[in-house]
Amino acid sequence: MISHVKSKVEVPELIERRRAQFIDAAITLFGKQGYHVTTIREIAEAAGVSIGLIYQYVQDKEDILYLALISVLDAYEREIPAALDGLSDPLERLSAAVHAYCHVIAANVNGTVLAYRETKSLRKERRALIQEKELKTNALVAACIVECVDAGLFDADIDVELLTYQIVMFSHAWALKAWRFRTMMNVDEYVDRGLKLMLHAVLSTRGKRTFARRAANAPSPVARPKNLPEPSLLKPC
Amino acid sequence: MISHVKSKVEVPELIERRRAQFIDAAITLFGKQGYHVTTIREIAEAAGVSIGLIYQYVQDKEDILYLALISVLDAYEREIPAALDGLSDPLERLSAAVHAYCHVIAANVNGTVLAYRETKSLRKERRALIQEKELKTNALVAACIVECVDAGLFDADIDVELLTYQIVMFSHAWALKAWRFRTMMNVDEYVDRGLKLMLHAVLSTRGKRTFARRAANAPSPVARPKNLPEPSLLKPC
Amino acid sequence: MISHVKSKVEVPELIERRRAQFIDAAITLFGKQGYHVTTIREIAEAAGVSIGLIYQYVQDKEDILYLALISVLDAYEREIPAALDGLSDPLERLSAAVHAYCHVIAANVNGTVLAYRETKSLRKERRALIQEKELKTNALVAACIVECVDAGLFDADIDVELLTYQIVMFSHAWALKAWRFRTMMNVDEYVDRGLKLMLHAVLSTRGKRTFARRAANAPSPVARPKNLPEPSLLKPC
């Protein structure tokens, strides 16, 4: 998505390619050092382009941050539906969604931390766009929950809103508290323990039976989303 | 606490008073605009002191950030035990702890957001000190959970570690997602709904009975911690 | 010479040209006002460049001082051998060396005074490099003296070490005591009177005869080094 960021170059494929080149560098640098501390010079160097080139595809530094955040949130919106593809059991779908969410985050700790640290560095109007994108991701999770309720697997009166946020925060926490969790377990354990804790709160009697059966069969039945890089080896904090 | 921040002035009461004066200003400004965007000039102006005075009590800008973060985390460590004072029922104590936690956070949204955004801006050694302080607050919550388990109010096999983080993230979320929650409910509703959701996951049969009885009697039985300013009216995002 | 001073620009000719531009301005300003009193803004203005440009070619203010001092000492090392070129009579060579030395100094009173005032403002390691360069210049003078001894023009047992320093200090004195000497004579008279005084101490009987003959023929037989600007008209003190 190019969304409102003006470019002096007009060839769309070039825009795509060049931007990807330095936005990736920017996400890493912003995530590790912070937005304000990172200089355009550093981004240009890390991306192997000149300072001038960046300014051909972007109007100012904030544009880079905006594109970086968009790119991170896009990954969420892309990976979660992909992980649900082909699954029909509501409980399985929710579980797959959370696994997918946590894995994308694990693969991009820097990006997730960046979203928390620097969304506020955008001007108001863009901050709102980012928050909308976040709500869209939330909606993906919420939909899975509603499916479970509709299927009678969750109690009918559960607090969907809060449960959604609970799951979202749980996923983000893998990045935000990476300094803690990384030393204690891997992502899959984390998700399994998390789901067990969070879902026992809401499973109906029938749901509990289904959940227990699934857990007995396969400890982590949801395939790891493909095409994701291994969790970055960069120090997360 | 003066903790490792050197001052040219040596009178302790003066250090306390002056630092409080500009650290308060700094927390607000850092929280609203971010650490790097906020200038010393702005802090001095907001605190009603001269630039030079700040540098009598602090060695550089990072010291200000450090003191600001310490001050925020100290508030957590102070308020939670205070809220538990005099209570003996384990469930009541846990509930009181979460209410207190969320209220301190609500009273200092800026500070909490600051901790998330800018802890990384500290040098490594100080970052570690801040994280230690965070773990201490977590331990306060974890202790309440363990009490509930020991009293047979929670299932014996619950995941204390993750439940603690769940509660912590839930409390932080009031600040981190303030842009969302503020439009939907107030803190007390938020805590009540959250506790209901999170605790149903772990309450034993007896615990469920106790919890239900308590909820029926008083919607928010835990007194609001005294001496806390009203939730700041500053726009949180 | 670029010697250990890092530059953000990498084109050597550009480095040479730009540095010359502001180092010249710096020598004048440092020499007149002192290193610490002179601001980067002043240097930039005097050199007709922007502040930022200076920092493209230099890492900090001390680099400017270092380059300035190197440039002054380089002039000595360049001019003295040039003045000796083509001369073979030992006495004539020594005389030419002293004339050349004093003329470079006269052409750069500011620079010489600067070396005395501000070498200590360099960090230790660089101060040592500057002192080494000074010793090299001294060695040029000492060599001329040794030639005279070897030719039997000076007494065999003279104190070469001290005589060298005497000549060096004599030359520097033209700059250091400019406030005094400028009102009394010009450089050439100064050198002639100085040589007469200093050499009578050491000339052998044969040497005295040679020296007297030379002095009678031409008051200042050594051509003024070419390509040197006229002694600066700036007030030396």
Next chain:
Amino acid sequence: MISHVKSKVEVPELIERRRAQFIDAAITLFGKQGYHVTTIREIAEAAGVSIGLIYQYVQDKEDILYLALISVLDAYEREIPAALDGLSDPLERLSAAVHAYCHVIAANVNGTVLAYRETKSLRKERRALIQEKELKTNALVAACIVECVDAGLFDADIDVELLTYQIVMFSHAWALKAWRFRTMMNVDEYVDRGLKLMLHAVLSTRGKRTFARRAANAPSPVARPKNLPEPSLLKPC
């Protein structure tokens, strides 16, 4: 001497005592680090007084430099005549004067270097006063030379002006080139070698005989001036 430096305190003995207290500290600090790099705070600390106290006895920082320089030059003017006291032989008096001069300088390398580095940091009118004081010291040496000429010990046509400066520069060189000479010899050797070199230039036939006889009898016949501290152990450069 209080000379033109205003004091808020009016009791003369107090002025004398307090000023001595911080001027001594200032000479050391200025000499070691330079005038501009040294802060009033440092001087106050080194002298064991408060910042405010200094400003009771001095109007600004330049006053301190002025008083420091005066104090250094006063020592020269005091020590040289004292060393001549009781001596009547012209050659002995000159020798004693040079020994005394070099010893005062050796005892106060910092102060001598300071005079070279920072006289220019004074405003014009005060710089002139300092230079006058320097000329007075020169006159002490010149007088000894003239005595030698009048006694027929020196050639009648010698260049008194330049010889004086030669001796003065020679003495100063012990401080200015301390980094070199300190490793090679002690002050007394330095003076002996220097006198031998410089005087052979000017001694008449009779003078040479006298000088040779004196040198044979006692290598360093001139008593070391009393009441001088041992040469400072501070690193001179």
Next chain:
DNA sequence: GATGAATGAGCGTTCATTCAT
């Protein structure tokens, strides 16, 4: 389309000086 040398506003920080105590 791509480069990177050049600009200068604006930052963090210092320190001589003042003045209430």
Next chain:
DNA sequence: GATGAATGAACGCTCATTCAT
């Protein structure tokens, strides 16, 4: 007489941005 907390002008330096090549 003595103190040292408070002030703020002014410094060195950075870095987003431009534009000639």
